[in-house]
Amino acid sequence: MSKRIDVEHLKVYYGDFLAVDDITMQIEPRAVTAFIGPSGCGKSTFLRTLNRMHEVIPGAYVEGKVNLDGENLYAKGVDPVRVRSQVGMVFQRPNPFPTMSIRDNVLAGVKLNSRRIARSDADELVESSLRSANLWNEVKDRLDKPGSGLSGGQQQRLCIARSIAVRPDVILMDEPCSALDPISTLAVEDLINELKAEYTVVIVTHNMQQAARVSDKTAFFNIAGTGKPGRLIEYAPTQEIFNKPQEKATEDYVSGRFG
Amino acid sequence: MSIATTSSKLIGRQAPRWLPLLIGLCALILGAALSALIGFSIGLWAVFAGLIFVIAGPVVVGMLEGSRKGKDAFARYLIYGAFLLALIPLVSVIWVVLGRGVPGLSGNLLGTSMNGVSGVTDNEAAQGGPAYGGAYHAIVGTVMITFWATLMSVPIGLLTAVFLTEYSDSNRAFRWMGRVITFLVDVMTGIPSIVAGLFAVALFVQVLGDPSARFGFIASIALSVLMIPTVVRNTEEMLKIVPNELREASYALGVRKWRTITKVVIPTAMSGISSGVTLAIARVIGETAPILVTAGFVASINFNAFSGWMTTLPTFIYYQIMNPTSPTNPQVSEDRAWASALILIILVMILNLAARLIAKIFAPKTGR
Numbered sequence: 001m002s003k004r005i006d007v008e009h010l011k012v013y014y015g016d017f018l019a020v021d022d023i024t025m026q027i028e029p030r031a032v033t034a035f036i037g038p039s040g041c042g043k044s045t046f047l048r049t050l051n052r053m054h055e056v057i058p059g060a061y062v063e064g065k066v067n068l069d070g071e072n073l074y075a076k077g078v079d080p081v082r083v084r085s086q087v088g089m090v091f092q093r094p095n096p097f098p099t100m101s102i103r104d105n106v107l108a109g110v111k112l113n114s115r116r117i118a119r120s121d122a123d124e125l126v127e128s129s130l131r132s133a134n135l136w137n138e139v140k141d142r143l144d145k146p147g148s149g150l151s152g153g154q155q156q157r158l159c160i161a162r163s164i165a166v167r168p169d170v171i172l173m174d175e176p177c178s179a180l181d182p183i184s185t186l187a188v189e190d191l192i193n194e195l196k197a198e199y200t201v202v203i204v205t206h207n208m209q210q211a212a213r214v215s216d217k218t219a220f221f222n223i224a225g226t227g228k229p230g231r232l233i234e235y236a237p238t239q240e241i242f243n244k245p246q247e248k249a250t251e252d253y254v255s256g257r258f259g
Numbered sequence: 260m261s262i263a264t265t266s267s268k269l270i271g272r273q274a275p276r277w278l279p280l281l282i283g284l285c286a287l288i289l290g291a292a293l294s295a296l297i298g299f300s301i302g303l304w305a306v307f308a309g310l311i312f313v314i315a316g317p318v319v320v321g322m323l324e325g326s327r328k329g330k331d332a333f334a335r336y337l338i339y340g341a342f343l344l345a346l347i348p349l350v351s352v353i354w355v356v357l358g359r360g361v362p363g364l365s366g367n368l369l370g371t372s373m374n375g376v377s378g379v380t381d382n383e384a385a386q387g388g389p390a391y392g393g394a395y396h397a398i399v400g401t402v403m404i405t406f407w408a409t410l411m412s413v414p415i416g417l418l419t420a421v422f423l424t425e426y427s428d429s430n431r432a433f434r435w436m437g438r439v440i441t442f443l444v445d446v447m448t449g450i451p452s453i454v455a456g457l458f459a460v461a462l463f464v465q466v467l468g469d470p471s472a473r474f475g476f477i478a479s480i481a482l483s484v485l486m487i488p489t490v491v492r493n494t495e496e497m498l499k500i501v502p503n504e505l506r507e508a509s510y511a512l513g514v515r516k517w518r519t520i521t522k523v524v525i526p527t528a529m530s531g532i533s534s535g536v537t538l539a540i541a542r543v544i545g546e547t548a549p550i551l552v553t554a555g556f557v558a559s560i561n562f563n564a565f566s567g568w569m570t571t572l573p574t575f576i577y578y579q580i581m582n583p584t585s586p587t588n589p590q591v592s593e594d595r596a597w598a599s600a601l602i603l604i605i606l607v608m609i610l611n612l613a614a615r616l617i618a619k620i621f622a623p624k625t626g627r
Contacts, residue, residue, distance in 0.1 A: 051511065053510060053511060056507065056510060081510075081513055081514070081515050082513070084511055084512070085512070085513025088511060088512070089507075089511035091507065091508065091511075093504060095502070095504040095505055095507075097523060097527075098623030099523075099621065099623055108509070108512060108514075109512035109513060109514065112509060112512065112518055112519070112523070113513065113514055113515075113518065114518070146623075159508070163511070163512070166512055166513055
């Protein structure tokens with residue numbers, strides 16, 4: 001269920017603008033990898049290239065390779081839709097479908113693809129997904145109520161349940177807790193810890209304590225200045241990044257001194 | 260109470276809540292007096308009363324509460340005035356149509372056509388005999404022609420809007436096409452309805468090679484020329500306000516673009532789209548000129564939009580007023596015309612309610 005990702009010399013463009021320059025890194029399966037770095041350094045942009053969401057933006061493209069267990073996502077003829085069903089994504093702001101109930105939101109990945117699913121299987125899938133997202137006990141009595149009626153933290157966990165329900169190999173999370181209060185954040189972090197038993201998890205975060213708490217490996221991205229491309233500065237086990245970083249920039253950033 | 264409040268530093272002097280009513284009353288009385296000086300008429304009275312209301316209100320509030328509140332009150336009283344002004348035509352139209360239409364409304368009017376009804380029958384009706392003849396054929400014509408027009412315009416308009424919002428950014432050729440389409444839709448918005456009618460006739464005369472080709476479907480074509488730009492414009496706006504996050508959420512689940520559009524984007528925008536479609540229908544259902552040149556005018560019932568002339572409610576009303584069935588007793592025809600006008604308004608209202616219902620079913624759900 002869990003796959004490794006090998007990125008080779010990846011360059012990410014928005015039209016003519018080079019946003020992220022020459023990234024090479026290996027993301028381990030059954031582990032949590034955190035991306036940290038200042039705003040605008042390309043962490044989210046890079047994250048979106050890992051499930052080909054980057055090219056949804058008009059004019060955006062990449063050069064280089066992203067191998068998912070050895071298969072290049074950007075090889076000729078690869079269907080981005082298939083990639084996305086294997087590499088799920090959770091966004092910064094919770095975005096449950098407003099026209100659907102909680103149950104339908106969880107089943108969205110199945111139903112929107114009009115795959116037939118027996119009612120009992122659907123019930124099972126809803127329960128198992130919501131249980132893995134630590135949301136089942138809170139919503140089991142109101143599965144037919146709209147998903148937008150939940151609190152922000154519950155909505156975000158609903159979105160995670162929705163991603164899990166399509167059984168991906170990798171889950172990408174783009175600042176999943178930035179819109180949540182500390183209690184909901186804790187719930188999501190616990191969840192991330194459980195998810196890594198089965199999935200490859202990649203998380204972008206601005207919160208360094210969060211990166212330290214949840215991740216096994218951490219990648220630090222930085223940008224030389226406005227208009228310059230973002231680069232991967234240092235990639236190492238989280239302990240090392242926070243305790244004895246090799247690069248000066250990393251040390252400045254994680255200790256709160258920069259510039 | 261006012262004495263107690265002035266002692267607070269946070270609460271300034273406040274005008275009493277019944278002040279607008281008092282000023283309105285004074286404005287009515289003063290307006291009546293002023294207009295009586297010149298020569299009383301209801302119109303003049305309303306103008307004077309309105310002017311006094313909009314000027315005196317802010318002045319009084321300004322003296323009581325200070326100049327900032329006075330300016331605020333000026334805007335507020337202007338809105339009250341504009342609201343009443345806007346209400347006048349609406350209420351008077353409904354009032355007049357109800358008053359003159361309800362007496363003519365009968366099972367006969369709703370259930371029979373004008374077939375065989377002549378000046379003789381109308382003269383007898385005017386002398387106390389039974390009134391024959393009705394608008395059934397016109398109701399049928401309106402429904403059929405509008406139905407076909409809607410059936411053509413909504414898919415074309417919806418798909419055009421989907422192309423413009425979802426696809427026209429994806430490559431250079433599409434971008435160029437999108438710009439051309441937007442331009443053409445803008446041009447279409449400004450086409451006068453009679454021109455649309457003449458276009459439809461000319462088209463069918465060319466296609467069928469029959470210079471006298473007139474039937475309901477030609478009218479539907481003319482109406483859809485008028486409807487499509489409205490539907491496109493409105494749907495485009497509605498699709499644009501669907502947050503991009505929902506599209507991305509759907510893509511991230513491995514859902515294809517087309518299914519994302521049909522299952523996520525359109526349902527989310529459905530309430531706005533349906534009310535836009537209703538507005539477009541309401542706009543064309545009252546068209547008269549393009550119907551006359553495309554579908555002709557008959558007194559008998561015709562359900563088939565693809566052959567034979569058809570009458571719609573607006574053309575029926577027009578003919579009943581301009582060419583009364585019995586020129587010596589036009590009253591009977593006028594009753595029919597007013598009742599038909601009432602039916603037309605009711606039809607549009609039913610459409611509106613239907614759109615509300617659709618909007619409610621599809622609206623993003625709230626509540627816990």
